[in-house]
Amino acid sequence: MISANDPFYQDVARQLEALILDRTLLPGSKIPSERQLAQRLSVSRPVVREALKELRGRGIIETQRGRGSFVSEMLPAASDQSPLRHLFRDHSRAVYDLLEVRELLEGQSAFYAALRLTPADRYRISKAYEAMDHSTSGEIDVNIEAKLDHNFHQAISEATHNPFLAYTLRSLSQLLLDSVITSVNNLYHRPEQRMMLSAQHHSIFVAIMDQKPDEARAAAVLHIQEIRKSLQAIEMENQRLERAGKWELIREKQ
Amino acid sequence: MISANDPFYQDVARQLEALILDRTLLPGSKIPSERQLAQRLSVSRPVVREALKELRGRGIIETQRGRGSFVSEMLPAASDQSPLRHLFRDHSRAVYDLLEVRELLEGQSAFYAALRLTPADRYRISKAYEAMDHSTSGEIDVNIEAKLDHNFHQAISEATHNPFLAYTLRSLSQLLLDSVITSVNNLYHRPEQRMMLSAQHHSIFVAIMDQKPDEARAAAVLHIQEIRKSLQAIEMENQRLERAGKWELIREKQ
DNA sequence: GCTAATCATCTGGTATTACCAGTTTTTACA
């Protein structure tokens, strides 16, 4: 129960938060009283109070004198992007919806980057492209490649000189980076997809460097579309495998 | 100092937060010790501790045993949209950058809404449109009209059935709603602009109801473009007035 | 039997005191 390094109040806060986030404690529901929690968790009441204040500061509980503490009806962000994370986690088609928005924004991002390119942008995008290219031609480390891919796109979005566009894209693409869903990341394991991604990054890069906005947009849109198609192909393949697995099960029962 | 209704710990947290947010206490800087704060604010140390835990839960301070409490180097969101707010506040061309992104997303939002319209969507969008239309034809209350405008656009974005798109648009447009910069809101005060906005909302509405995606997109894009043009016109007018003001000043000095 | 008032118990909120564990500063000694 008690972590060796962290203060008790942080442990308690963490435990309570876990109960809330995994829906053991539902929004609106009452949290046990401070005295009860202190007794059950074998800590003093001030420790519980401090833990509850931390959760309150995070906005995930509300407390009222005389009534008790309750899980907030609306659970707000644990971080900036937590509403987005929530959407991503709970939504079975999330990755496709996300790609739909990204297609639009990445296309426009590439368009404006090509249009507004400064020497500093040129340098930054080149550096990011080279790092990614260098990584692509070497040994596969999916996490690093995904991150460098992300960095390349971010350099582009920053070259738009529209901070809202850059911020929005960063928020959305960060979801894929951080995701426990590895389907997108798994594209890097497949040689044909990996080469495709690499070629498309090259097309985007060249169009931006040559300052051809329409070509840059088209290349970026195609890039996301190809990712989507690849994911769909992988998904269908997984469904075929799954159906085959079910058939094997039924057959063994006869 | 002490609010009549709130617990002391909330008052203390609020006061400290204000010092941090108005940059009296800079990121990375040390916060006075618990004992000092307790003494200076004439509260007990547990009250201070609880206040600090609340701030810690908000992510705006960090505490370490033996060292003290410090303002976080990276100040995270006080709310979901706080990074966006930061961009908006600090960026002199913010409203135009924001409109640039909105133009893209609103266009696509209208496109998908027209494409994917369900009966429930139809109902919701109609209700939002009627509320707005009804308000437009009556007495001017800018805040209400802006909010109803926002609701109309939100109903459309929800009809896309892409939660990421809906969320992103909501975040961005909420900035304008909440903004202390009232230039967009001031459009409602001008009869010709108000009528223009109303007509454009009508075009968007009709195109979506008739399920014409391309028309819906074009109408939505035009809508944002017109807002931008109006703002630019108001800005130029303000600059002419400002220059005239300066001339008057110089003339009086002679 | 029903309603209102009172009381008991519960809840979070505040204060005091004592002590512990980690960090930093000061002092003493070689």
Next chain:
DNA sequence: TGTAAAAACTGGTAATACCAGATGATTAGC
């Protein structure tokens, strides 16, 4: 002058007592 130890500082924990608001149970009055 440098190093080690002691003192002072920091946040962390626990216990105790009491206060203020909320809720539920009981009692009294009609």
